Amino acid sequence: MEKETSVVIIKNVAGVRALLAGLLALGVLSANTISAQSVDDLIAERIKPVGEVCLAGDTCTGNNNSSNTTAQTTADTGGATSGFDAEATYMQSCFACHSTGAAGAPKVGDAEAWATRLEKGMEVLIASSVDGLNGVMPPKGLCFTCSDEDLAAIVQYMLDNSQ
Numbered sequence: 489m490e491k492e493t494s495v496v497i498i499k500n501v502a503g504v505r506a507l508l509a510g511l512l513a514l515g516v517l518s519a520n521t522i523s524a525q526s527v528d529d530l531i532a533e534r535i536k537p538v539g540e541v542c543l544a545g546d547t548c549t550g551n552n553n554s555s556n557t558t559a560q561t562t563a564d565t566g567g568a569t570s571g572f573d574a575e576a577t578y579m580q581s582c583f584a585c586h587s588t589g590a591a592g593a594p595k596v597g598d599a600e601a602w603a604t605r606l607e608k609g610m611e612v613l614i615a616s617s618v619d620g621l622n623g624v625m626p627p628k629g630l631c632f633t634c635s636d637e638d639l640a641a642i643v644q645y646m647l648d649n650s651q
């Protein structure tokens with residue numbers, strides 16, 4: 489009995505495979521017969537609800553017309569960037585080296601060390617943060633989600649706390 493059941497399962501698996509292969513062949517064939525124009529249309533239609541640009545203040549029509557949403561929601565999410573927390577990110581990414589002075593890192597709180605650095609200009613300090621410096625200060629200070637502006641905000645935070 490048990491043996492028979494497993495035979496049936498094996499047969500079914502083979503059947504499903506044959507069916508899938510058939511469908512695949514059909515799919516390939518029909519895709520070839522569709523003109524490039526209609527493929528473009530199909531693609532445009534498919535990506536439309538996701539790819540639609542919606543500006544703040546606009547009324548955005550999504551996939552479902554009954555649930556029009558205004559761009560306010562989008563604007564709110566976008567606003568998260570301006571709420572970047574320089575201190576928290578410093579603690580996460582930079583603190584390990586810049587609180588201890590590891591590998592010669594200028595210590596936050598060491599006014600003299602930072603005054604000397606600042607003589608190069610703020611732009612240079614930000615560039616060092618973005619690109620790294622001398623192989624000891626790692627690019628982006630290991631904060632790979634940080635934008636250049638975020639890094640600039642952290643450098644400002646470090647300077648503010650080293651006066």
Ligand code: HEC
Binds near residue numbers: 581592605613622629
């Ligand atoms: C692995 C250790 C390490 C981490 C992590 C690190 N730094 Fe540094 N940083 C250094 C060292 C070492 C130097 C000194 C490099 C030198 O002068 O040769 C330095 C130098 C700097 C300087 C001075 C650059 C200059 O041009 O003089 C700035 C600004 C700076 N780091 C910002 C950051 C920021 C912002 C972060 C976090 C996002 C960070 N660092 C994370 C090790 C680190």
